[in-house]
Amino acid sequence: xxxxxxxxxxxxxxxxxxxxxxxxxxxxxxxxxxxxxxxxxxxxxxxxxxxxxxxxxxxxxxxxxxxxxxxxxxxxxxxxxxxxxxxxxxxxxxxxxxxxxxxxxxxxxxxxxxxxxxxxxxxxxxxxxxxxxxxxxxxxxxxxxxxxxxxxxxxxxxxxxxxxxxxxxxxxxxxxxxxxxxxxxxxxxxxxxxxxxxxxxxxxxxxxxxxxxxxxxxxxxxxxxxxxxxxxxxxxxxxxxxxxxxxxxxxxxxxxxxxxxxxxxxxxxxxxxxxxxxxxxxxxxxxxxxxxxxxxxxxxxx
Amino acid sequence: xxxxxxxxxxxxxxxxxxxxxxxxxxxxxxxxxxxxxxxxxxxxxxxxxxxxxxxxxxxxxxxxxxxxxxxxxxxxxxxxxxxxxxxxxxxxxxxxxxxxxxxxxxxxxxxxxxxxxxxxxxxxxxxxxxxxxxxxxxxxxxxxxxxxxxxxxxxxxxxxxxxxxxxxxxxxxxxxxxxxxxxxxxxxxxxxxxxxxxxxxxxxxxxxxxxxxxxxxxxxxxxxxxxxxxxxxxxxxxxxxxxxxxxxxxxxxxxxxxxxxxxxxxxxxxxxxxxxxxxxxxxxxxxxxxxxxxxxxxxxxxxxxxxxxxxxxxxxxxxxxxxxxxxxxxxxxxxxxxxxxxxxxxxxxxxxxxxxxxxxxxxxxxxxxxxxxxxxxxxxxxxxxxxxxxxxxxxxxxxxxxxxxxxxxxxxxxxxxxxxxxxxxxxxxxxxxxxxxxxxxxxxxxxxxxxxxxx
Numbered sequence: 207x208x209x210x211x212x213x214x215x216x217x218x219x220x221x222x223x224x225x226x227x228x229x230x231x232x233x234x235x236x237x238x239x240x241x242x243x244x245x246x247x248x249x250x251x252x253x254x255x256x257x258x259x260x261x262x263x264x265x266x267x268x269x270x271x272x273x274x275x276x277x278x279x280x281x282x283x284x285x286x287x288x289x290x291x292x293x294x295x296x297x298x299x300x301x302x303x304x305x306x307x308x309x310x311x312x313x314x315x316x317x318x319x320x321x322x323x324x325x326x327x328x329x330x331x332x333x334x335x336x337x338x339x340x341x342x343x344x345x346x347x348x349x350x351x352x353x354x355x356x357x358x359x360x361x362x363x364x365x366x367x368x369x370x371x372x373x374x375x376x377x378x379x380x381x382x383x384x385x386x387x388x389x390x391x392x393x394x395x396x397x398x399x400x401x402x403x404x405x406x407x408x409x410x411x412x413x414x415x416x417x418x419x420x421x422x423x424x425x426x427x428x429x430x431x432x433x434x435x436x437x438x439x440x441x442x443x444x445x446x447x448x449x450x451x452x453x454x455x456x457x458x459x460x461x462x463x464x465x466x467x468x469x470x471x472x473x474x475x476x477x478x479x480x481x482x483x484x485x486x487x488x489x490x491x492x493x494x495x496x497x498x499x500x501x502x503x504x505x506x507x508x
Numbered sequence: 509x510x511x512x513x514x515x516x517x518x519x520x521x522x523x524x525x526x527x528x529x530x531x532x533x534x535x536x537x538x539x540x541x542x543x544x545x546x547x548x549x550x551x552x553x554x555x556x557x558x559x560x561x562x563x564x565x566x567x568x569x570x571x572x573x574x575x576x577x578x579x580x581x582x583x584x585x586x587x588x589x590x591x592x593x594x595x596x597x598x599x600x601x602x603x604x605x606x607x608x609x610x611x612x613x614x615x616x617x618x619x620x621x622x623x624x625x626x627x628x629x630x631x632x633x634x635x636x637x638x639x640x641x642x643x644x645x646x647x648x649x650x651x652x653x654x655x656x657x658x659x660x661x662x663x664x665x666x667x668x669x670x671x672x673x674x675x676x677x678x679x680x681x682x683x684x685x686x687x688x689x690x691x692x693x694x695x696x697x698x699x700x701x702x703x704x705x706x707x708x709x710x711x712x713x714x715x716x717x718x719x720x721x722x723x724x725x726x727x728x729x730x731x732x733x734x735x736x737x738x739x740x741x742x743x744x745x746x747x748x749x750x751x752x753x754x755x756x757x758x759x760x761x762x763x764x765x766x767x768x769x770x771x772x773x774x775x776x777x778x779x780x781x782x783x784x785x786x787x788x789x790x791x792x793x794x795x796x797x798x799x800x801x802x803x804x805x806x807x808x809x810x811x812x813x814x815x816x817x818x819x820x821x822x823x824x825x826x827x828x829x830x831x832x833x834x835x836x837x838x839x840x841x842x843x844x845x846x847x848x849x850x851x852x853x854x855x856x857x858x859x860x861x862x863x864x865x866x867x868x869x870x871x872x873x874x875x876x877x878x879x880x881x882x883x884x885x886x887x888x889x890x891x892x893x894x895x896x897x898x899x900x901x902x903x904x905x906x907x908x909x910x911x912x913x914x915x916x917x918x919x920x921x922x923x924x925x926x927x928x929x930x931x932x933x934x935x936x937x938x939x940x941x942x943x944x945x946x947x948x949x950x951x952x953x954x955x956x957x958x959x960x961x962x963x
Binding site for chain 2: 221254256257258259260312343344345346363365367368442450451452453456457468472473474488
């Protein structure tokens with residue numbers, strides 16, 4: 207009987223190139239669709255690039271940068287964006303943690319809560335916006351009727367009042383995106399070993415104490431991840447605001463990304479829009495770096 | 509024992525094989541491109557070749573009811589020109605459409621014919637994106653000046669030469685429920701709306717309607733619809749005799765703040781006297797009318813189909829003349845057909861394109877059914893159009909049509925509409941006083957005018 211032998215590795219040459227070869231298609235896409243446009247953005251920021259003319263346009267030096275930094279609208283949209291980030295990140299982190307802790311306690315029917323909280327997240331932003339435009343509609347909307355039930359005679363115009371518009375959009379966003387953080391927290395909860403729970407219970411810790419002193423600290427890494435992802439996502443907000451209020455009323459919900467869209471595509475001032483997007487990029491980078499630095503220090507201390 | 513035998517690992521693909529596979533794939537792709545021939549728009553986009561001589565690419569931003577009518581007009585063209593292969597593409601209205609049109613023209617792959625708003629024409633023409641039309645070329649296809657409504661025709665000119673062929677005028681008008689108006693005693697013996705012109709007469713009519721509806725007299729979009737507030741302001745500002753807002757293609761601000769404050773004061777009255785709700789979005793404004801919570805609606809004629817689909821008794825008329833200081837005015841725009849500048853004459857196909865434009869104008873009756881006032885006089889003056897109701901009831905509004913001020917930041921869906929509209933909204937909702945609103949408007953326009961123009 208002939209013995210079957212494993213074929214000897216033919217050459218190490220093929221192996222050496224297999225990894226990079228597999229990466230090549232992605233690397234090409236990365237270069238063409240991410241690095242390339244980024245370089246173009248940086249370059250265009252130094253020119254009066256126009257959407258209505260081909261080429262880069264006249265050299266502008268730093269004038270786009272001084273113009274953007276002196277533009278009250280740039281600072282206002284940045285303030286709006288940060289306000290939206292605060293309005294969404296805080297409830298999205300705290301509420302998803304609370305919901306995950308509660309849903310985790312159910313033994314029977316847990317699937318239902320997981321499904322119910324995650325379901326809105328799969329909706330496209332256009333659907334969510336349309337849904338909430340009906341809910342927030344003036345004169346005819348559900349939200350105004352609901353508030354009237356609680357005895358408020360003149361309910362606010364949810365999307366029409368500059369003081370309320372951003373809050374209304376943030377509330378819709380929380381409902382829509384909480385599922386993602388919820389799932390991350392549920393996964394984090396699975397990693398808390400049973401023994402830790404049992405040990406704490408033997409030491410006489412009640413359910414609330416166990417959550418406070420055992421579970422929540424053990425979810426620290428998940429919280430870091432959830433918060434950073436949420437801050438970055440909120441700073442990049444565009445679609446739901448654009449669809450629900452188009453930045454109004456009176457620019458009170460206009461986000462930085464919309465300023466970029468408006469100057470770049472509506473007005474055709476690509477050079478200026480590039481500068482704004484680069485500055486927003488720096489802001490997001492700084493916020494993320496500061497956050498990571500804070501977390502690292504906190505982790506070292508504990 | 510089976511598990512003793514080591515399973516041979518699949519041989520790693522040699523570089524040569526990978527390369528050979530890649531080349532084969534590329535060849536297959538190229539073959540697919542050539543197989544579908546130069547007729548494929550996709551292939552044309554990649555290779556940069558001119559489309560086949562019998563093909564006509566046409567771009568438009570019409571969806572919904574307008575889109576349906578535009579398709580019917582294209583069918584009429586196809587039926588009469590079987591040898592031409594008409595490829596039409598519809599894009600989302602507004603800036604996405606203009607961005608695509610601009611970039612395709614800059615990239616030397618424009619459609620042969622495209623629809624634009626005449627308010628956008630000065631910017632597009634100044635940027636050199638449009639083919640200048642010659643009157644004798646137009647005349648060869650029967651498109652002569654005497655057959656067009658004077659206002660849109662004049663607006664189609666740039667630098668003394670036609671750059672577009674106007675299709676319609678679509679003014680900002682007044683919708684009203686005939687049943688509510690009747691109960692409110694606002695109809696005369698012939699079922700026509702009584703005189704609602706003048707600042708007090710209009711508010712009185714709104715108040716009478718409010719008593720019938722029990723909710724509101726009229727409605728107008730304000731939330732999310734800066735452009736609608738712009739139209740209201742621009743109409744009244746022109747009626748006061750305020751003249752232009754900007755001059756020199758937007759480089760100089762000439763707004764008359766006193767006139768602006770007067771117009772704004774009246775706009776504030778509408779919400780202050782609680783005859784019109786201060787916060788309503790576009791759909792909500794229409795819904796208030798169709799559900800009988802408002803008797804009047806100020807909106808564009810293009811909403812005629814939306815209101816009709818609600819199957820309520822309604823009629824339309826030009827926006828009331830509130831101020832008598834200047835000739836009657838109402839904000840309006842026009843759709844027009846243009847030839848985006850093609851890289852060469854072969855790609856332009858002038859006569860094929862102009863023939864298509866002529867056919868579109870001959871279908872003006874179909875277009876008018878969607879609410880637009882036809883610019884093509886043979887249709888506008890026809891008996892068939894005069895019998896169209898309510899379309900013919902507001903046709904005179906086109907005589908008072910005022911287009912957006914010419915500026916690179918102006919026109920349909922533009923920054924100017926947003927900036928001015930936001931200032932108007934803040935007065936309308938009572939956040940700002942009329943005089944402060946007028947001052948803000950001037951300040952914001954100055955900021956816009958000081959920016960470097962992209963054209």
